[in-house]
């Protein structure tokens with residue numbers, strides 16, 4: 548038997564086919580070779596095309612997933628924003644509420660929605676205090692048809708987008724880094740939210756067409772070391788005692804500039820130690836309640852010469868009435884597209900209770916409502932930004948929109964304690980009301 552030659556190996560004969568000569572074989576080899584090269588080339592092209600399409604598909608999927616996983620953006624999201632901003636009463640307003648998952652923001656958003664105004668919330672859900680409380684407030688708002696967009700004031704694209712989607716008539720600006728004493732720990736957060744964030748919001752509002760009217764939260768802390776009692780809007784506010792107060796005072800000056808240059812209608816509200824259900828865990832009435840219930844001591848500060856500190860504690864429902872009154876009387880911004888067309892209102896109001904209560908009395912009331920004795924630890928007020936007392940003169944707000952607080956500390960704390968016990972699951976505990 549003939550051993551297969553290399554040539555035979557290369558060009559195996561096909562049974563039944565005639566034998567080909569060497570030249571023909573070479574020719575065939577060439578054609579085969581060429582054919583296989585072009586096939587390879589085609590395959591290579593095919594693979595390249597496949598790889599390219601795979602890569603572009605991947606990047607589509609990537610950008611798509613980024614797009615869909617972002618907390619804002621997209622057709623469905625815009626629809627939600629529009630729905631939330633929908634006005635359900637004649638002459639109503641559509642309001643962007645910043646800091647909507649905050650204490651005051653939640654209450655104001657609900658009150659606006661209940662009377663038929665459109666509300667879209669914005670909140671960055673930072674962890675200055677327990678974010679789960681903010682999430683719970685957000686759920687409450689959602690259950691009333693209010694969308695809370697998760698995002699930061701410093702996100703220019705988000706702010707612009709919101710104004711592209713909705714022609715907000717008003718902005719209720721409550722987002723801020725709050726807390727007087729925390730400013731020594733984290734000064735940058737105050738600059739980030741209360742200065743840079745505010746400017747970003749004003750930049751967006753001044754360019755919006757139509758421009759919204761802006762009502763925003765200043766603070767009683769701007770009175771700082773002012774000793775003239777009660778505090779009136781015309782009193783000195785150039786002696787802040789904390790960086791927090793300084794950023795709020797800066798906010799008053801910054802908003803004035805935007806009113807002056809761009810015709811934005813501005814109302815600044817100086818809130819006086821607001822308290823109530825769904826409140827802020829960093830505030831004294833809240834942390835005292837927590838400690839008293841847990842049997843832990845509370846630290847009570849006292850001022851010079853062992854004097855008691857006092858605050859014009861103001862109940863949240865009264866503050867909400869003040870916010871709505873301010874929105875209703877804000878007047879219009881006059882500019883459009885960044886151009887001023889005429890003078891616009893610039894207002895500042897105290898929103899307080901007009902009857903300061905000493906901190907030891909606050910603790911007495913809590914003890915009575917909780918039916919638990921507090922373990923008092925009394926220390927001299929550290930030099931950390933605190934002021935000895937606050938006391939609001941509210942005649943301007945009274946004159947302008949009939950502001951009249953009606954809840955005293957005893958009544959307001961009772962409502963707060965009832966909420967606290969229910970929210971934190973103490974309701975069934977014996978001895979605690």
Ligand SMILES: O=C(O)[C@H]1O[C@H](OP(=O)(O)OP(=O)(O)OC[C@H]2O[C@@H](n3ccc(=O)[nH]c3=O)[C@H](O)[C@@H]2O)[C@H](O)[C@@H](O)[C@@H]1O
Pocket residue numbers: 725726727765766767768769818819820821829830831832846847848849856857858906933935
């Ligand atoms: O009205 C305002 O402008 C400010 O009110 C509060 O600031 P503050 O009045 O200092 O409220 P708390 O922190 O609740 O303090 C209330 C009182 O309790 C005292 N306190 C606070 C904390 C503590 O551990 N012990 C204590 O005795 C404070 O010295 C103060 O006299 C808010 O925290 C600020 O965000 C707000 O801007």
